[in-house]
Amino acid sequence: MAGGERWATELICSRTGVPAPLDHPSFLSPAGAPWLVEYDLDVEKGRRLLAALPNRPWTLWRYRELLPIADFDGRVDLGEGGTPLVRMARLDELFPGAPFDGVKVWLKDESLNPTGSFKARGLSLAVNRARELGAPGLQLASAGNAALALTAYAAAAGLPTRVALPEDTPKTVFDRCRAHGAEVLSSPGTLVEAGKLLEQGAEGYWGISTLREPYRVEGKKTMGLELAEQFGWDLPDWIVYPLGGGTGIVGMHKAFDELERLGLIGPKRPKLVIVQMAGCAPIVRAFERGEPSAAAWENPATEVWGLRVPKAIGDFLVLRAVRASGGRALAIQESRIAELIARLARKEGVLIGPEGAAVLAGVEDLAREGAFRPGERVVGFQTGHPANYI
Numbered sequence: 001m002a003g004g005e006r007w008a009t010e011l012i013c014s015r016t017g018v019p020a021p022l023d024h025p026s027f028l029s030p031a032g033a034p035w036l037v038e039y040d041l042d043v044e045k046g047r048r049l050l051a052a053l054p055n056r057p058w059t060l061w062r063y064r065e066l067l068p069i070a071d072f073d074g075r076v077d078l079g080e081g082g083t084p085l086v087r088m089a090r091l092d093e094l095f096p097g098a099p100f101d102g103v104k105v106w107l108k109d110e111s112l113n114p115t116g117s118f119k120a121r122g123l124s125l126a127v128n129r130a131r132e133l134g135a136p137g138l139q140l141a142s143a144g145n146a147a148l149a150l151t152a153y154a155a156a157a158g159l160p161t162r163v164a165l166p167e168d169t170p171k172t173v174f175d176r177c178r179a180h181g182a183e184v185l186s187s188p189g190t191l192v193e194a195g196k197l198l199e200q201g202a203e204g205y206w207g208i209s210t211l212r213e214p215y216r217v218e219g220k221k222t223m224g225l226e227l228a229e230q231f232g233w234d235l236p237d238w239i240v241y242p243l244g245g246g247t248g249i250v251g252m253h254k255a256f257d258e259l260e261r262l263g264l265i266g267p268k269r270p271k272l273v274i275v276q277m278a279g280c281a282p283i284v285r286a287f288e289r290g291e292p293s294a295a296a297w298e299n300p301a302t303e304v305w306g307l308r309v310p311k312a313i314g315d316f317l318v319l320r321a322v323r324a325s326g327g328r329a330l331a332i333q334e335s336r337i338a339e340l341i342a343r344l345a346r347k348e349g350v351l352i353g354p355e356g357a358a359v360l361a362g363v364e365d366l367a368r369e370g371a372f373r374p375g376e377r378v379v380g381f382q383t384g385h386p387a388n389y390i
């Protein structure tokens with residue numbers, strides 16, 4: 001059994017490789033880049049983890065040695081992670097005429113997480129760490145789902161919160177954040193403008209926006225660990241992911257690297273495909289131009305608000321991970337979303353959110369252009385619960 005161990009050792013700057021101590025509050029590195037948690041891993045540890053897993057509950061905490069928590073037994077835990085893979089069994093009817101040729105497609109249904117999105121994974125880890133490290137309160141700007149997750153976990157941790165939302169965020173988000181006791185601010189524009197509201201009056205609250213602290217990536221990393229385990233340690237050929245700030249891509253790339261060092265998978269990686277909406281596609285544009293980082297998108301226009309992120313601080317890490325995997329970056333037209341949501345409900349019995357529909361549009365595009373080889377395995381991420389959009 002591997003119980004009780006913590007394999008995390010220190011923080012490493014994702015741009016320069018400079019280290020920093022783990023158990024100390026850390027936001028951005030001196031180079032202005034995200035910190036990433038480093039681990040001491042070997043094949044023997046991999047064997048111990050593998051032996052311990054069958055006796056552990058199906059939540060993200062089953063990978064406890066690969067999470068940087070100090071007080072495991074005292075953690076806040078709302079049952080995050082452990083989401084199912086749902087096989088898309090009627091591809092011919094979903095996408096008439098698209099040549100799937102024995103290709104298998106699953107949706108990883110992240111909407112079944114607490115608070116209805118995969119933001120729960122990252123904010124679970126970030127809030128737990130912030131409490132361990134002595135945060136007086138927490139705040140972030142959000143398109144909606146991050147605020148729902150932060151306010152729930154902070155309530156459970158007994159920490160006060162402030163969130164800033166674009167004023168056109170669905171009403172349910174405002175109501176539910178207030179139900180968790182948060183102070184809720186709002187402004188016109190995107191989460192970039194909303195974030196400016198947080199610059200004043202914070203009384204030392206910690207900002208835990210995407211990639212501005214090291215632990216949300218660690219929580220999102222567990223999607224990669226789960227996928228590997230769900231596929232019997234033989235990773236799928238493609239991952240299609242709806243990209244906003246990029247935590248999930250950076251996290252899964254990191255997860256696969258750690259699993260290889262543990263000897264649980266080999267060097268082969270899924271091709272990472274990111275999708276953004278045509279009205280706000282900064283990373284897709286940078287990918288197509290061969291650029292190492294992405295300029296801010298002017299006048300972002302999409303109602304798929306999980307993807308309305310005009311500038312991402314981890315852009316260079318996302319671009320690096322997608323290129324290293326031999327992956328792709330696709331921009332999706334807004335007009336396809338509503339129809340795809342309706343078709344999924346009718347043909348597969350699954351109600352998906354708009355980001356999940358963008359992913360399926362990407363899967364369709366890849367199939368129509370003949371990107372998949374016969375029999376390949378494709379996983380798309382369905383990230384937000386439709387109830388979060390009303």
Ligand SMILES: *Cc1c(COP(=O)(O)O)cnc(C)c1O
Pocket residue numbers: 117119145146210242243244245246247248249306307353355383384385
């Ligand atoms: C935040 C969010 C995304 C984008 O996730 P990142 O890992 O930040 O790129 C996608 N879908 C939904 C529903 C989201 O809330």
